[in-house]
Amino acid sequence: MNDQPTLSQRADALEEKMSRELDYIVIKSRLYSMAEGDMSPPPNAAALMAANPNARVLMGDDPRLPQMPEKPTLMDFFKYRFGPAAHLLQSARHAVKGGLSEKMVLACLLHDISTIGFIRGDHGYWGAQLVEPYVDEEVTWAIRAHQVLRFYPDPSVGYEYPQSYIKTFGADYRPDPYIEEDYQRMRNHKWYMSGRMITVHDIYSFDPNVHVELEEFTDIIGRNFRQPKEGLGFDNSPVAHMWRAMIRPAKYL
Ligand SMILES: [Fe+2]
Numbered sequence: 001m002n003d004q005p006t007l008s009q010r011a012d013a014l015e016e017k018m019s020r021e022l023d024y025i026v027i028k029s030r031l032y033s034m035a036e037g038d039m040s041p042p043p044n045a046a047a048l049m050a051a052n053p054n055a056r057v058l059m060g061d062d063p064r065l066p067q068m069p070e071k072p073t074l075m076d077f078f079k080y081r082f083g084p085a086a087h088l089l090q091s092a093r094h095a096v097k098g099g100l101s102e103k104m105v106l107a108c109l110l111h112d113i114s115t116i117g118f119i120r121g122d123h124g125y126w127g128a129q130l131v132e133p134y135v136d137e138e139v140t141w142a143i144r145a146h147q148v149l150r151f152y153p154d155p156s157v158g159y160e161y162p163q164s165y166i167k168t169f170g171a172d173y174r175p176d177p178y179i180e181e182d183y184q185r186m187r188n189h190k191w192y193m194s195g196r197m198i199t200v201h202d203i204y205s206f207d208p209n210v211h212v213e214l215e216e217f218t219d220i221i222g223r224n225f226r227q228p229k230e231g232l233g234f235d236n237s238p239v240a241h242m243w244r245a246m247i248r249p250a251k252y253l
């Protein structure tokens with residue numbers, strides 16, 4: 001008698017092995033699918049589980065991402081979740097050299113955290129909301145404003161409409177009406193110049209050989225960012241869920 005498995009037995013065994021190995025199923029949030037231009041219905045979790053008996057939809061830590069500490073700090077998000085932060089680090093150092101106050105250096109350090117860690121569109125608004133419970137109100141205001149003010153020159157501080165925007169968005173691009181309306185409000189606000197200062201130090205044409213370490217700003221963060229003792233995401237603040245979304249971006253529910 002031949003003990004060799006048949007082709008179909010081998011295929012069955014392979015399938016069984018694969019389903020044992022696939023022990024979690026990722027169902028993307030609608031936002032991610034739409035960002036791919038994908039309007040199709042989400043994959044059916046029940047059907048996927050039926051095909052992979054050992055699999056469960058992802059509810060815990062994502063094995064594909066770096067493990068985060070139980071009580072993550074702002075520094076941990078820079079290390080384990082945010083994309084390259086050279087632009088923020090160099091802007092913050094530029095702000096130090098420009099003699100800005102510590103809290104405004106922090107604003108420069110954090111002004112694009114939404115772009116590098118969360119959501120791009122309206123990144124100033126999202127970024128401001130992320131840090132609102134932990135920083136001075138003026139820092140939040142300035143982070144929100146910088147996104148808007150970037151589109152409007154201010155000759156009094158030598159700020160011109162960015163050449164990069166002409167290149168990136170086209171010479172005929174005009175900001176959305178809600179941006180224009182916010183600009184009108186922001187330019188008369190008492191903290192206008194704080195938002196403006198972020199745009200002045202929002203530098204992209206820096207020396208690629210200059211390397212700035214996050215640790216250069218440890219003390220400024222320590223003095224100006226009220227790190228919750230429970231960790232960002234677990235302090236029951238109104239934005240804790242937003243930080244948790246970065247910790248576990250593919251959590252099913
Ligand atoms: Fe920005």
Ligand SMILES: [Fe+2]
Nearest residue numbers: 087111112202
């Ligand atoms: Fe920026």
